[in-house]
Structure formats: structure tokens, C-alpha cells
Amino acid sequence: MKNAALEKSSHLEYFNIAISVDCVIFGYEDKQLKVLLIKSDLEEFEGMWSLLGDLVRPDEDLEAASYRVLQERTGLDDVYLEQVYTFGATGRHPSGRVITTAYYALVNIHTYKLANTDNELHWHPVSELGTMAFDHKNIVDTCLKRLQEAVLEHPIVFNLLPKKFSLRELQDVYEAILGVELDRRNFRKRITLKGWLDDLNEMEEDVPHRPGKVYCLKEVFGRHGKKALKPAPVLHS
Amino acid sequence: MKNAALEKSSHLEYFNIAISVDCVIFGYEDKQLKVLLIKSDLEEFEGMWSLLGDLVRPDEDLEAASYRVLQERTGLDDVYLEQVYTFGATGRHPSGRVITTAYYALVNIHTYKLANTDNELHWHPVSELGTMAFDHKNIVDTCLKRLQEAVLEHPIVFNLLPKKFSLRELQDVYEAILGVELDRRNFRKRITLKGWLDDLNEMEEDVPHRPGKVYCLKEVFGRHGKKALKPAPVLHS
């Protein structure tokens, strides 16, 4: 029988794989779902766009690493983050063996501030992404699919919006994420059925048409809405 | 601007995190969902059970590493594998920083053969797992939840069964996985609705009661059934 100290030495020969996190940072603007990208700083990918990511530090939780990336790049430390998948093909990174864990983040595009003045940072509509550096296009696609599966189950899209919004704005967000048009009446029914919203008894202002009611997310789903408080079925009790 | 060779040197200081894969190997026997576990070989976890896992080799794809673990431990190289989640808390491994990616596997418990004669390897009913080594209980729970979400959407439980089976056996598997009892008539309707099965025009034999029809999975979902050929909605086209 080994102990942990003994086993550690046998681990050493394997300490030549690096691990990183990559964040697919989603924002919403102009009725489009967008992703925050940075110009790749590798010769091999000159001119291509790349996700925001960084190597994980030895004393840092995996999730903490992605919060750090978010914080460093957007200045926000209060965002919705969700782990999606870990990409570990041997050839995926030209400078060596790097396994990366992908997270997606949902941020309000208008409250975030670029922490560094890096002008190589830009929001791109997800529907217009071309070739990207590394396997990042694949990562974006995987995260988008996961997001699409999640938005109707969990109250998370609100992280893309200001606190107060109209049902029309909310529907626009869903349409941008799902890439389909939704029937207005059915959408409103479904959303009210979920019970996620509080009616603020306020009206939109400065709109060039009949103003709509203004809603906000209920406190209990209090920003993020990571855990949608749905009663899990009792299994293997 | 850096190139890959330059960046590599800056990576070196981070090459002190190891990455492993852990496999939650599910099998089905005696109307119970079971997991293949091994006695932990670390002093810190003496007497506790642990998942089958190994460090990822530098020249090996992440997924290949979990196939290798499966192959080495069960002798099977033809199994259904699915990545679930990556666990990366700093304190999760006593012998150093090890980030692990969890996969679940579905195997037919009766066709697998232990490749090594390790008698520390045992099948445990998932409903009776106590404390486990590392964070492995948490990993099992996470994988079970993912499995439960997947089985009604995708034709994968057949990997737990022999090629030919009765509807009763199939229902027993679903009940074991979901941890609930199902209505027989509704179950049969739902399953036939899916269109996953071929009627073999054979009957059960050697049963002490009225024999049932025997079915098999349709060829198109050909073992594994990784991709359930469902038409994806056209998005962001």
C-alpha cells in the first residue's frame, strides 16, 4: 500500500500537461447574442479570434480560474458561470499539451467595463463567427448548444438583461439564443407559467409606440439563478 | 506578438498540475444499478472504495485515457462512454494537485471480464454507497444524475443489457436507473413510441410464467447509440 506522499513521486512524470480554462462570454445587444473574443496572440493563429482563457494556477480551484479570467477581462466578479465540457485532444494547442475546460458566462453587455484597455477585445455576433484560433469554434458551438438547452429550464437569461425589462425584450433574448422566432402570445403564457417574474407595475418610457409593462426577476432566483429551485424527484432514497 | 515556441516556456511553470480521468462504470444486475469500484490504495483512504481512474498521459487524448482505463480494468474496448464533468477543487487529492475529468460508462456486467485478477474490484449497488475515497461519491452522484437525464432521450441503456431482452427486463433497467416504479402499460407505449426496438418474433424461454416477446435494439442505433439521430433544429443558419 502506498501513501499519498509516495504516490506523489510517481505523479511527477505526468506533470507535463497544462490545464487551462476558456470562457465563452455571452452578451446580448442589438437583438443579437454576442461573444467576447480577443485577437489571438500566437503567430500560428495570426488574425484569428480566440476565447478568453488562461492557465489554471496550482493553488486555484478550477472554477476560481474562470472567475479570475472573467474578472481580469471584464472587471465583473458577479457573473453567471457554468462549466460545459473539457477539451483534451492531444493536438489542440500548438505550443504543447494543454487540456482546457470550457465555461460559459452570461453578462450584461452594458454594465461590463473592459478592465484592461486592450483594444483587441471585441463582441462578435455568434451567428457570424468564422474560423477561430485553436478549437475555439467548436467550444463556442458546444457552449451555445448547452445554453440553448438550459434557458427554458432555468431562469438564467436574465443575467444578459438589465434588472428591469419588458416582455418584448425578454422574448428578443430568447429568440437570439434559440435562433428561432417565437409566437408572442405563447411566449408570454409560457413565461408567466414559469413564475419567474415580478410585475413592477411600471411602464416602459421613451418608446415610440404603446409602452409595455416592466418586469424583473423574482428575488428568490436572485441574480444568477444557478439553482432553479425545482423539487428533485426522490431517487435511490 | 509571441509564437507558440515562446509561449511554451511561459507554460512551464504551470506544469505542476496533474490531470486524471475517473470512470463511473455502470452495470446492471439483480434489478439493481451497480458501479464498479476498487479498494483505495492510499493510506489516507484505507478501507474506502474508489472509482477506476488514472493519470492522463502526455501523448494521449483525454477520451482515449478513459477508454484505456476501461480496457485495462474490464478488458472491454467497446463500451459506451460519456464525459460528464471536470472536478478541480484544490484540495480534492491528498497527494497533490490533481484535476479529474469524470466519464460514465455503460457495460454489460455479464460480458465483461476482469483483465487483471485484482480481487479488490467489486460491483456496488449505487443505492448503497457509503463514504468513498476522494470526492468520488460526489462524482458518482453527478454522473448518475446525468445518466438519468439521458436515458429517456437517447437509446443508451441497451449497453447494460444483453442483445436480446424482454420489455420487462428493459423496464426493470429503467426503474433501477431512475429509482422509481413505472406503470407497465405507459412504459410499453412510451418505448414503442420511441421506435428504438425491433421485434424479434421470439419468446422468452425457461421462465416460470407466461413468456414475453423478445426485442433487440434497432441496427441504426447500433450499439452505444451515442448520437440519437434526432433532427437538430436549424439555428443561426
Add this chain to the structure above:
DNA sequence: CCAAAAGTGTTCTCTCTACACCCATGG
């Protein structure tokens, strides 16, 4: 004939979809 499981249909509810008209506001 008894035990055990196979096989089968209907009703109800709920959810989702399709669909059209009047209303309030700003310009």
C-alpha cells in the same frame, strides 16, 4: 387450479401550437 407475469385501451389532464383582433402611444 394456482401463482406469476404478459398483454392490452380508454379517459383525463396538461402542454404546446396555431392563429386574429383591438388598444395605447408618439409622431
Add this chain to the structure above:
DNA sequence: CCATGGGTGTAGAGAGAACACTTTTGG
């Protein structure tokens, strides 16, 4: 008054849940 989007209800189809009796086989 016109343009723009806000707001609303109903009918039909499909999926899932509840529920009981007859049939076949082995013992």
C-alpha cells in the same frame, strides 16, 4: 390618422398519467 408594437383567448393535437381485466405458461 397612421405606424408600431402591446395585450389578450380559444381550439386542436399530442404526450403523459391513472387505472383493471383477461391470457398464457409452469408447477
